Amino acid sequence: MEIEKLVQTAESLENIMVRCFGPDGRQVLFVRDTGDILITKDGCRILESLLLEHPAARLMVQCVSAHCSLAGDGAKSFILLLAAMLRASRAEIGDGLPAYHGARRLWLARGLAKLVQEVLEPVLKRHLAPRCGSALCLSSGHPLLPREQAARVLAAYFGGKLSPSHTPFLTQLACDFLQRLGDGEMEPALNLAADCFPGLHVTVPGLPVGSSRVLEGLLLSRGFSLLCGQGETRVLVVDDSLLPPLTETGYTLQLESPAGLAEARDWARARAEEALAHLQALGVGLLLSGPRQPACVLELARRQGLSVVDCLPDEDLCLVRRLTGVGPLSRVAEARPADTVPAGFARPAPLGTHEQVLVGFLSCCGLRAHSLAVCAPAPGLAMQHRDAIHGAFKLLRFLLPRPGRHDRERKKLWMGDLEKGSERQGTRGLERESGKQGAGNLAKGGVRQETGNLERGSERQETGDLERESEIQGIEDLKIGSEIRGTRDFGQECEKQEMREPGKAGDLTEGRLGTDGKGGKHQQPGDQLAWREPWELSECELPAGRVLPPGGTFEFLMSHFLQREAESQQQPDVRAACRIVADALLNIPRHLHPRADRGRDFLQAHTNFAASLREQGVPAVVDGPLEVVAAKQCLLVSVIRCLRSLLAIDRVIAVRGKLGNKPLTGSEVSE
């Protein structure tokens, strides 16, 4: 695949994107032959709606979708950056023989990989972080995200995604929702809202946008099959029918006479009656059920005054589990009081096009069930608002410290109390082992694998550089959130080895024995992430909650530092990569300014920036909208990854048959 062709493809996508880029961007209108229309400003949606012929374009869109589903934002910037990077790479590769081209492209791809692994993090940490403001404030050891800061971040985000008239309202709405879902605080709710937003909202077409609001209670996607009272009650979740089926798979019902059949029916009904009597004894007033409950169970339940919601999808049951900590039960007769959950109310939801139920679970683990009703005049617009709000939660999540940080702080305190060095070493070993088990990475029995790792680890020790690289690789992967377990394990093992090195052989045995004895006990959620601990000590991580004013500040700064890095860099391939990325970053502010006098405004902004940098002025983050640096970093890494895969492709093969979603294809595409 020629680089020229790649540039062309990316530029045609870029041409579409620039029109709706930035707060002054316009909307794009899609018309289908069937008559459907779509008006949107959301980059990801635009790209996914396009029917693209060129395979490279489809690959780009695939990368953008993957990035957006993770970060919730940045589709348009992605394409702008990618196009600019491809242009810069074309210049870097230059003219020459085709054979030379291929080698050169691979060389560049390697340089880009090294850039991500070695240069990006230190630059961010050392140069950029001091110039950022922080959106978090620390109170009693816990980082807090003040509402006002979150609102400023969201104002910038919605401005780029929706028409300006709804921005302030949706910002308010999203903040309100988070605060109420988290029972006053935003942080606990953020993860839930980002992961499970589809289950926490309802879209209501036909009402003005201003009618959107936060509803108290969890919205279930089905209506009441039986409604017998809406007051305070206890809730039980089941995933099986209360009426046992006459036969089950693998069993045979032998019938000789009509009486036998009647008997079997009577038996099943008696079981259902028993189950319902047990529920009544437990004080359960609302039954949530995964499968459909037969009419006969509903009739029995009505006599007992038990409300029933059945045919609930798995997502709803999962959500109930996350909100209350209670999972579905299959054998009702064995239900204990601990399996039931108190709820303030259960009533039909007031809005929505089809029947739904609102269950007011009481607050639990810092979460209080709330749902969001997203209203808009037309269904398409309501869906866009819904997606934008979902993306907002994903974006805000970047502000929070990544998992592991808390543990480190806590553990530092704890370890400070320990006196003896050897003891500490032992405990540390144990900690790590248990953490590993908690994360579910330990596949086989402890001892043998342990020694195996050790050997591998010591081999690595010989090449110190390699180990560092793998460590950084691990961090990067974590940040991107990709599930490359292997790399993670690898990094972890190396870390472990590093930590152990100063200790003696005896410590090692102690640690291992400790694991064998106690490993099973450390299954608490906090400990699950303990394995990340050593990385926290590394110097090259960006502190959480960093923000910058929008309008190209991040890009100017990053471009500036990367250019400086390029000058001081020893390796030629990394130097070329730095130049490419630094150059491409400027493409973003270039398109941020209004189209008519873009050139002049951009130069003006660049000059201003250079002036303020000379005076060492830290950008003011007193008021106005904000951008999340961690999200920008994630975007940059995603774009570079996409560019690397584009550069590494040398041939396009067209096949007939359908390309399935085989695991093999997936790995080929990603690298």
Added chain:
Amino acid sequence: MMSYIIPKMASLCSSGHLDSDVLCQVLSTLRGIVESCYGPFGRLKLIHNSVGGYIVTTSQSSALLGNLSVSHPVIKLIIASVLNHVSRFSDSGLFTAILCCNLTENAKRLNVPCSHIVKIHKHLLNICIDYLTSEECACRIQIDFSNSKTLLSLVRTVINKPTCMLTTKEADYISSLVLKGFFYTIPSVIGDNISLGKMLIVPIEGQGATDSCVLSGILIEIFASYSTTIDITKLTFGCIKIAVFSVSMSGDVVDSGNGTWEVASGFCPEDESLVQLLKVGRQLVCDHVQLVVCQKVVHPMLKQYLREQQVIVEDRLGVALMKPLIQLTGAQSISSYYHPIPPDCYGNVKNLCVVKFGSKRFLHLIPNESKPVCSLVLCNRTEAGVNELKLVCQSAECVMRLVIKEPLAVLGGGCTETHLATYVGHQLSNQPCGNISVPPERLVLSGTVIVNVVVQLKITT
């Protein structure tokens, strides 16, 4: 058929603004269509397709806009929003469409950037809403529920659609029927959980509109002739026992599970079901049930048996009738026939009679005490007329429900619109800037445009 299949093609992108001239032209066409339908003297539209077949005569916004096939995307957007509005509020779709077209058309004609227009419209909308919700609003009327005159005129406003081809007298009559029907749906006993009852609309074509009526209770259409063979006068007056089944009584074996059945030769599970059904039938006869209704199908053998025992059987009622039926009779729907029916499941009605409207015959269930369920029989000459009348009555009922929620109304006949336009104009001349960052002369300019739009509306009404 082949012409509908279009090969998949790469997307075609064209840049640039939507063409103002073309847009203005299509907007004015749409406006022309909806404007001429609006108001008591509005005209009907005949919608057809060139292939032939079914045609639609209407002036209702939902029917009209739903059937239009348009190509311009902006018009599609407007129509989609209006239809969504109508699906939720059921009324004033034409008004919304006209206002929308006028605003867009006039905004396009002004030489003001779009982003400013959005801000200006938002500002003006806030002025209007603030005024309409404030106490000092002069065109607002508090609805007095003790006075049926206001309520009647409210219903009359909705009924007054040209499509139904009603004379003034007929429209008055239908309005009073709808209001009467609505009063029936208000429960007389107020408990903890107040919910309005149900007004079932039964459309009958071929009769004059004055044959319409409101009946307390439910009408069940009779298809077969045998029901009349039972002498209704023989039934005990005052308390007729009813059993309501929601389970299919066809005798099929259900809930058989995932496993296999091993059945001895000569024994058929369906027979066992039938035995059970007949057992239930015997119990019904013993319990002196006089009417059996079933949502689904009843086995012919059971039907035959019950009929011989002078029990009336009606099946295939459909799920829509079940809820009002249970509400009306106080029965509980029976969902299993494998077990004896508990006696508290039966409901009762005061009386049964067969009523005839046109060619259709109905079994009329008259409730014992006042239950919030009634049937509105709507007659009109043609099928289109009946459908139109049905839509109109439904939206009138919906309006009444909204009124109960919030008992406020505004003056009709264009008074409110004129008043509001004057108010907005006055506000703008007093404090043109407001708090938005738009050059003041532009604000005033588009403000007057809106005033003009609203005044125009008044003229058309």
